[in-house]
Amino acid sequence: MSVDVTVPGGSDTWSLCYDRKALAETVDYVCLMTYDQTWAGSRVAGSTAQIGWVEENVKKTLKEVPAEKLLLGIPLYTRLWEETADENGKITAKTGKALSINAAELLIRENNAVPVWDSESGQYVVTFEKDNKTYKMWLENEYSVNLKSSLVHKYNLAGTATWSHNFANDSVWAVYDRNLKKPAIMKNGKVILLLSLRREKLNYQRLSKSFVCCGETT
DSSP states (O other): OOEEEEEEEEEETTTTTHHHHHOOOOOOOEEEEEESOOOTTOOSSSOOHHHHHEEEEEEHTTTTTTTEEEEEEEEOOOEEEEEEEEETTTEEEEEEEHHHHHHEEEEEETTTTTOEEETTEEEEEEEEETTTTEEEEOOHHHHHHHTTTTHHHTTSSEEEEEEEEGOOOHHHHHHHHHHHHHHHOTTEEEEEEOEEEEEETTEEEEOOOOOSOOOOOO
């Protein structure tokens, strides 16, 4: 049996209401919902799950939940943000769409946009203009999954969960397949490179490794 919990912190009616320690003593696995860092109702555009934010909340949760019971929640959706400016130049963002990986890639091609790697978020970020509006996306794809999955081995977690499998594409499943079916390669207590991902105009290597169990949170 497993249970999903939000990240530590927040309000009494959202995240502070969970007794994670008690839940961990009862269930087989605790699925940590490390996503919606910038939620759909935000008026400021932002990432669904920056790598630093994800790692910080993993560390907080490990104070209450044993690593062998903790599943890292990895988002596979990308929010499309629309920014508009009022007469005073104040920018307001809104989003009504959570895109699959393939849908986000199609939107990039249709608008001749160029993804730019952002080391702070551990994601590619896309910005394009259309109809006097600015659109932004922090992409969740094989690159962000490759980076986030390294945390499973870094903290010896039980594995991962996803939200949601129907947002994925073959490239993401290939990353899971390669990362999660190989044992971690450790050196001086650190995970070293398992998988190299390449993209046109940019070659880079990211830490990877993951997993004992892969599923979808419900």
